[in-house]
Amino acid sequence: MNSPRRAPVIADVARAAGVSVPTVSRVLTGSTPVSDEKRERVLRAIEMLGYRPNAAARALVRGSQPLVAVFAGNTTRYGYARTIQGIEEAARAAGRIVVITVIESEDEAEVRAAVDLVLGQTISGAIVLDYDPQGATTLQAIGDSVPTVVATPSAGYSTFPSITMDDETAGREATEYLLGLGHRTVHHIAIPHSGGPGGRAVGWRTALEAAGAEVPDIIGADWEPMSGYRAGQQLAAIGDATAVLCGNDELAMGVARALAEAGLRIPQDVSIIGFDDQPLAELWQPALTTVRQDFVELGRQAYALLDGVIARTTSRRIERAKPELIVRESTAAPAPERLAAARS
Amino acid sequence: MNSPRRAPVIADVARAAGVSVPTVSRVLTGSTPVSDEKRERVLRAIEMLGYRPNAAARALVRGSQPLVAVFAGNTTRYGYARTIQGIEEAARAAGRIVVITVIESEDEAEVRAAVDLVLGQTISGAIVLDYDPQGATTLQAIGDSVPTVVATPSAGYSTFPSITMDDETAGREATEYLLGLGHRTVHHIAIPHSGGPGGRAVGWRTALEAAGAEVPDIIGADWEPMSGYRAGQQLAAIGDATAVLCGNDELAMGVARALAEAGLRIPQDVSIIGFDDQPLAELWQPALTTVRQDFVELGRQAYALLDGVIARTTSRRIERAKPELIVRESTAAPAPERLAAARS
DNA sequence: CTGAAAGCGCTTACAG
DNA sequence: CTGAAAGCGCTTACAG
Secondary structure: OOOOOOOOOHHHHHHHHOOOHHHHHHHHHOOOOOOHHHHHHHHHHHHHHOOOOOHHHHHHHHOOOOEEEEEEOOOOOHHHHHHHHHHHHHHHHOOOEEEEEEOOOOOHHHHHHHHHHHHOOOOOEEEEEOOOHHHHHHHHHHOOOOOEEEEEOOOOOOOOOEEEEOHHHHHHHHHHHHHHOOOOOOEEEEOOOOOOOOOHHHHHHHHHHHOOOOOOOOEEOOOOHHHHHHHHHHHHHHOOOOEEEEOOHHHHHHHHHHHHHOOOOOOOOOEEEEEEOOOOOOOOOOOOEEEEOOHHHHHHHHHHHHHHHHHOOOOOOEEEEOOEEEOOOOOOOOOHHHHHHHHO | OOOOOOOOOHHHHHHHHOOOHHHHHHHHHOOOOOOHHHHHHHHHHHHHHOOOOOHHHHHHHHOOOOEEEEEEOOOOOHHHHHHHHHHHHHHHHOOOEEEEEEOOOOOHHHHHHHHHHHHOOOOOEEEEEOOOHHHHHHHHHHOOOOOEEEEEOOOOOOOOOEEEEOHHHHHHHHHHHHHHOOOOOOEEEEOOOOOOOOOHHHHHHHHHHHOOOOOOOOEEOOOOHHHHHHHHHHHHHHOOOOEEEEOOHHHHHHHHHHHHHOOOOOOOOOEEEEEEOOOOOOOOOOOOEEEEOOHHHHHHHHHHHHHHHHOOOOOOOEEEEOOEEEOOOOOOOOOHHHHHHHHO
16 A cells, blocks of 8 residues: 555656647646647546656756745744744645754754755745744855745844844833833843844843833843743842743743742732743733734745745835733732832 | 855856766765766865755656655644654754645545645655544545655554554553542543544543443543633533543643632642643643653654655554653642542 | 647766 | 766747
């Protein structure tokens, strides 16, 4: 049942249908009219033989395959996974298939090897998920060899057409919300590389400075919940923190657990805001206030942009997907006694 | 910076190096020895021109591309995402790239369209993630057109070479553990399609029957936490439940929230076991007892198996990845008063 | 509308 | 070790 035999080729179809090879090709591509009678015969032969055009041969003459390459630092973290989902959906709907490559390190040789492997394919275009430093290295390795588009959380300085989420505004608004609740300042537990231009940390700092609030040191973390847990322990040790903005929801959950273990109540003692609104955020106890990001839509837009770039209809348009603050149970005005304690 | 120009072809390299085209091909493939001097010249020309072999041309003569297709019902859910991660890692290490296609529905025409799109490519092989009913439909659409392997949670009856997790044993052991703690019976909140041969529900039922325990009706759910929440509300309404085995961790978390809202304590009133050990499970409060599944490893094994099938070294070997029960805080012996209440 | 011819960029025998 | 030739399976002008 699973031992491949020689697949039929276009000549087999032509023979079976009693027409020439180009005629079969014409009914396949629809490029030129074909008489109803011959078309019928061809279609029947295709059906009978189970013929499928050889994409490699087609690509060789056409110059490209209906392949779109996605380069990502990761495929399982929430933002990446969702963006990829959006890209795949849009690509499939457009009749293109997506090859996905994980760029694990920033090492130039490794990046180049991974990129070359893919660029050896006659792909139609590439989408780079520029959520981390590998993104820039990848873009450099791709160069101008293929139409390329980038999806990025922060409005960087990329020369490539790109779709960005407005992370800076998101960070600013979340911080302003907390400040508006009466918090003296807001701590920030950051995912890696979010301090660059247009990043969350920039918006957070801007809001703090505009309000004349003290700007605490950023507590660094990675993307994993356990890292948030450790950051939460640091935060608890600070003692006077009443509000914290976390780089993603997993971090926020880790922080929440660490604070709870330290005897702090959420939101009475400390308010927490996450980022992403992943499915568990609303079920967490207390339900997480968070900045929702529509990654699936970002992915769809990235595909659409690439489509335009390939067709040369668009070039360097920058779209922005708007993040949205979802207020739930993990944020509140600071308790007066906690504020007083902090003051002392 | 992003406008492609004509890419150099092998003839350009040959000309620049002052050798014939086949000689360039020989240094590229290493199929036949080439004099050091010419090899040097060729390598230099390749470097200078930035030449990359055209994979479509290569595929046309070789009959296949270094492409492995992955068909999955979903790319973002924990098990799927992790399995895909394992496949991608292994494939990249072996110099193959992976195209991923989501099969959304069971509709035969849709499945066939998606499969045909991919099979049109001269791929080396395919891996089907048979975690849902689409899996079977996909396998049928692929037929014997290409070397194919399946990764599945339950030891089904597939005629394709496959890697399975031993879901039945996992379900049985988790249930036995709960029974051993003193619970009278164990409820089951099931993800879709887990009741088939080799499935979790089978192991659960087996353990219950072996212990002479009552077998409660299965509460159906999907994979999302909110669905677990609703199932948890149903469970709370039952009143006498003291233990529940959930089809995945997200479900377990939803259940936990619903039970907590109903005033039930975990684990004093109700013990909960999840499935997967996703990263948040250990941070949940109380930390979730769960059945850990190594999906990344499952993915790697699936790739290795496919590799063997392509090379005709292996054929229908069945591997089993062993799930492991991780005991944490969400399970305990039932409280005597709760047992008494249940009895009345 | 339709067939014969050429060509896409490579690799693989075939002769040396 | 190396070049000239053929061929992989398609599509695209070119003539009718």
